[in-house]
Amino acid sequence: MNEILDKTYLEQNDLECVWEKPDTLTDTRMHYCPGCGHGVVHKVLMEVVQELNIQSEIIGVAPVGCSVFAYNYLNIDMQEAAHGRAAAVATGIKRVLPNNYVFSYQGDGDLAAIGTAETIHAANRGENILVIFINNAIYGMTGGQMAPTTILGMKTSTTPFGREGETQGFPFRITELIAQLPGVYYVTRQAVHTPNAVRQLKKSFLKAFQIQKEKKGYCLIEVVSNCPSGWKMTPVVSNQWMEENMFPVYPLGDKKIDGKLVND
């Protein structure tokens, strides 16, 4: 444990503790690249689990992608799913343990490419789960290839001249698509690039778990995030780039609340 975070050190030096790592996060050092959004989302999620005191009731499903090792950091019971199948695995868990909280944590390649069918059908069944969808517009883990969410003109290792819609398809706004489905209760798009955005995300998590507790239906929280490594940018520049280029395609905000589409 870092000396700075040690309680007695704080007390002895008459310092106020403003943030403590929740017990729901393990002490394992994360493998994510510096500035990557994955780590921040993990922290916010586990703060919420701690605050709601649901560590003993929650089961998470980790994806294939950069966050494949999520279970090393989240101090809760977890299952690792095959690429794209997290929503099906979560369905299996939730159906046999209907009183537990179940969430999946998936990247855009996982959720919107190989796992499109599982994603859409779990939503359409109105599974009482929370799907956390990290949209960084790229396949991070495999070295920065095009994802269904890659925006037009964006260069990736498989779109070296920039994605062109006519031949490579158009950015897939899966969140808007899913919001249309009747069994879906709450859909929102958030980000973690500023402290304020992080606070907003935290509120969405709290809301989604409340909905799950009341068995009201399916929740999807998309987090527009960065991939400094895949985008070949510094963390700061990647966040600026995200605001300028991704937010226009993936506007932040609620898409569906209490089972009703939000008119924008």
Next chain:
Amino acid sequence: MSNVRLMKGNEAIAEAAIRAGCNAYFGYPITPQSEIIEYLAEVGRERGMIVMQVESEVAAINMVYGASGAGARAMTSSSSPGISLMQEGISYMASAELPALVVNINRGGPGLGTIQPAQGDYFQATKGGGHGDYHLIVLAPASCQEMADFVFDAFDLADTYRNPVMILADGALGQMMEKVVFKEHTKTNHSFDKSWATTGKPTTRERNIITSLFIQPEKMEAVNLHLQKKYQTICNNEIRYQLVDTDDAEIVLVAYGLSARICHRAAELARENGLNVGLLRPITLYPFPYPILHELRRKVKGIMVVELNAGQMLEDVQLGVEGMIPVEFYGRMGGIIPSPDEIYEKIMEFKKMKLNKKSPAAFQPMQQSN
């Protein structure tokens, strides 16, 4: 609930699953096994089972993964093309050591093939099927009674070894009707330790993780070695087979499932005509009964393998006899089921042509006769 019933093989599987305390079924319709999901959707649900028709076989097997990982007795069923789609999930389950029952009511292939009975999925079932070094325990019933009985065994084996178990039967066994007597089962899901399951982490234990990802080579090798050790234990303890009239047999037929039933009659025909023929019916296709073939090869003059495929179990039989006696093969494909007479004639040809010459085992399947 009556213990004696007249029912289809598929229905027998479904009824047995309910009685074996299966908590959850996830599946997708495909002929010739849809009666399993249909029966469960009606009767299973009424009796408290979670029964879901889902979007694909890919989703179904991954729901089985999730449910099993959460501590439930879970199952799915399908037929050949659907089982191919499940292979990714089955490989993950074998690696994550998750128990489950997978039923394959085998139809004719490859490809979309035919909905008629066949045994062309033997290699896929017994040699892995998905990626990586793993095995399922594979049970091959030959009657509606066994379709029911093996479900109880399959769940118990799956839970004992934390390994997926497959019941492999062909379409005819799924579709035919016979008397089935349901036995009292003693073991349920609660008879097994499931402290490894993900049910929510209490403060009293470390978190439980279900995974098949072992990125460091040393760890991955250790996992593989552990699995191989488990398969060895299974081979030592779980081989099941049936022998019919092999004590005085000159020729032994080797067949499983439906073809074993036909071979049984063909062997009787041979005996009526003065040739002593016996039958070895492997019940576990994995672990394969190699030890009994080791014994038989000393006692008999020749072996004839009969399958509804181009010669798949044939390879295991050849391994078992190690070239010491001739091995002949007779197979039909495409959903054609040979008659006992047809097999009897092949036995007589085999005796005439091969048995008296000291020829090595035949590795080429015999030409099909039309």
